Amino acid sequence: MKYSDNKLQQQTAKNTLQPVFSAVFVVTLFLIVTSYIYFYPELDNSIFFNGVLTDAINLLIVVAIFIIVQRANLSVFAYVNLSIGLLLWSAGLTFDLLDEVLIQPLFIGIYVEDVLRTAGMLFTCYGLKLTIGDLTSVQQQLSKELITDYLTQIANRQxxxxxxxxxxxxxxTILLIDIDFFKVINDQFGHDRGDQVLIELSSLYAKALPNNSVFARLGGEEFAIYLPGDDRPKACDLSEQxxxxxxxxxxxxxxxxxVSIGVSFKAPGEAFNEVVKRADQALYKAKNSGRSQYYIA
Ligand SMILES: Nc1nc2c(ncn2[C@@H]2O[C@H](COP(=O)(O)OP(=O)(O)OP(=O)(O)O)[C@@H](O)[C@H]2O)c(=O)[nH]1
Known part of the structure; x- marks a missing residue:
């Protein structure tokens, strides 16, 4: 919840920054070109077509990346760094392109061009690093959500x-646990209290279970526990607890x-769905024998 709120805020901030960066980008390149054409004379000797072509292609590539960045869904910090980087880089490349056709002051060719390009590359690299970091954390978050039950925050069925x-x-060993008369709890105490019961029970069980077990909510008011080993007394003690x-x-x-509990132990060569089926049959017996007890398949 927090994560998506944060993303939403970032998206809104980007929406306000995007027209600013786009305008600054267009105006900067326009000013460089028009002032150059106005102030500096054309080269009177031959213009090297190859030089103009490669510089123009380089500039177009960086402009295209700038447009892609403006349309991408990035965090504000990554977006700002990439936009500043690509703006400086494009400005450097514009000077580079113009010096193929116009006579420009020496200091621009020697210093300004290179400083702009290098600073632009540095900002762009940092923006890319931030973007990759953002993507990694989004990927981790999604992977976690995929295997977590949204309500109880324990593992899910999948x-x-x-x-x-x-x-x-x-x-x-498999233990299937089902809360007794959960519909009645919902009906009498409200759905929110029902949710709270699911959360409290999950938290109590998660703390009580051994570290090498796996505890999951299969859905509704049904939970499952995977215990390594087939120690019968241990399974009975745990069920009592x-x-x-x-x-x-x-x-x-x-x-x-x-709650009612159904317990089954994996028999040699038995498929996992058969083990769960037997635990489910044991749970059914526990329910039909009066609930609040465990049965072993
Ligand atoms: N509050 C809440 N209720 C849920 C949730 N998921 C399922 N339920 C409710 O859980 C109830 C399950 O009811 P039943 O399947 O009849 O089971 P029960 O009332 O526990 O009866 P027994 O299992 O036979 O003891 C239904 O009313 C569902 O609407 C949930 O996430 N939150």
Whole structure:
């Protein structure tokens, strides 16, 4: 949320800067060309067509990059550096082009041209560095969002199934957890309180689980845990602990949240979707046997 707000502000700032930079760019190049033509005489001897052509092509390329930058969705800092860089670079290249056809003062050819071009390149490089940094952080942010549940900020279904698929070889345990009567919680205490319960439960469980486990929200009020190994007593202890933790979330006086849990252990050669299916069947039994309990498949 914060990130996109920040991007929106940057976009607005860029929208105000863009006409300024475009105007300064056009006016600068126009002034250089017109003042040159006005003040300095044409070279009386031969004009080197090749020199004019290559300088004109170089200038056109940098002008094209400037136009691309004006249309791109960049952060303000990257945009300003790139625009200043390309403006200075274009000014240097314009002097370079004009000295092929007009007699210009020596100091411009020796100093101004090169200083402008070098400063322009430096600003452009820095702007590119900032742009690449921005793209990298956007990419990291998107990759994180792709595998994170938006509400609880734990892993989502996609990540959980991908992880299971990749970790098939060794034995593991699956726990499927479903909040009991969640529809009633929503109906009686409101959808916001329902959301809050999902967040609180996720946070409590995330703190209680071992570091090598994977905890995800599969959707709605259903969660899953992947535990490496198939230690039955350990799975039972953990299930008991998860049942107790749910009861620490109070809904009203003498009324707490409860969950039901289905547990399955991977059998040799069994596909991950079969392991999940058995955990789901165990969860179904836990629900049908009165809820607030765990069942092992
Ligand atoms: N607040 C909130 N509610 C959700 C969300 N996702 C799904 N739900 C609600 O969760 C409820 C799930 O209801 P059911 O599938 O009937 O399950 P239940 O009421 O928990 O019943 P049992 O599982 O049989 O104990 C539905 O009313 C959904 O609208 C969410 O992100 N936030």
């Amino acid at each position: 990540f959980f199934y991908q992880y299971m698929q990749k970790n098939q070889s060794a034995p593991y 998860l049942l107790s933790l749910a009861h620490t979330i109070e809904l009203a006086a003498n009324r707490t949240v409860s």
